[in-house]
Amino acid sequence: MRKYRVLIVGFLLLWVLTSCNSQNRSMFEIEMYNPDGDSLGTAKLSEQPDEVKIKLSLTGLEPGLHGIHIHEFPKCEGPDFISAGSHFNPDGKEHGAMNPKGQHKGDMPNIEADPDGMVEAEVSVKGATLMDGKYSLLKDEGTSLVIHEGPDDGLSQPAGDAGPRVACGIIQLEEAAEKNPPSDPTKGGKEKKKEEG
Ligand SMILES: [Cu+2]
Ligand SMILES: [Zn+2]
Numbered sequence: 001m002r003k004y005r006v007l008i009v010g011f012l013l014l015w016v017l018t019s020c021n022s023q024n025r026s027m028f029e030i031e032m033y034n035p036d037g038d039s040l041g042t043a044k045l046s047e048q049p050d051e052v053k054i055k056l057s058l059t060g061l062e063p064g065l066h067g068i069h070i071h072e073f074p075k076c077e078g079p080d081f082i083s084a085g086s087h088f089n090p091d092g093k094e095h096g097a098m099n100p101k102g103q104h105k106g107d108m109p110n111i112e113a114d115p116d117g118m119v120e121a122e123v124s125v126k127g128a129t130l131m132d133g134k135y136s137l138l139k140d141e142g143t144s145l146v147i148h149e150g151p152d153d154g155l156s157q158p159a160g161d162a163g164p165r166v167a168c169g170i171i172q173l174e175e176a177a178e179k180n181p182p183s184d185p186t187k188g189g190k191e192k193k194k195e196e197g
Pocket of ligand 2 (some may be wrong): 069094095096103104107108158159160182
């Protein structure tokens with residue numbers, strides 16, 4: 001009887017460990033920063049069938065429309081956030097939802113900040129994933145989420161003429177892991193993911 005109990009506890013532990021790992025990856029929150037390095041709020045990323053959903057909860061933006069994209073590098077160095085690179089574009093397409101030769105995988109519809117500069121919105125990156133593969137937002141070192149001063153016109157090259165970058169958040173496993181309580185399962189997952197690259 002005792003043997004079975006040990007077995008059951010073992011299985012339970014294994015289940016907890018594996019589910020912690022996949023949870024880290026399929027749903028996590030990132031922080032968005034302005035060019036001064038102040039937090040503007042959060043973006044919650046979640047894995048969905050054939051897309052990644054991003055739930056935004058932000059303050060401190062200029063009221064009105066803003067372009068928002070996934071950019072190719074997980075680097076948010078202010079004040080210009082040029083370090084984030086170009087739009088996430090694993091298929092080598094052109095920019096813009098209205099472009100017949102488009103669009104970049106990282107292109108998304110504009111978001112709108114209310115008169116108080118707040119954004120409570122949900123956007124999605126079609127065809128992207130938080131798991132492995134060509135379209136993974138966590139591929140290599142990761143990517144970043146960038147918001148622009150003005151709206152993306154969906155057509156202008158190379159990036160929709162949306163103006164300067166006013167907010168940036170790093171999409172990276174390490175950051176996600178840091179936000180979780182420092183327990184052994186999380187550490188194990190973190191190391192494993194690092195190896196996967
Ligand atoms: Cu952008
Ligand atoms: Zn683009």
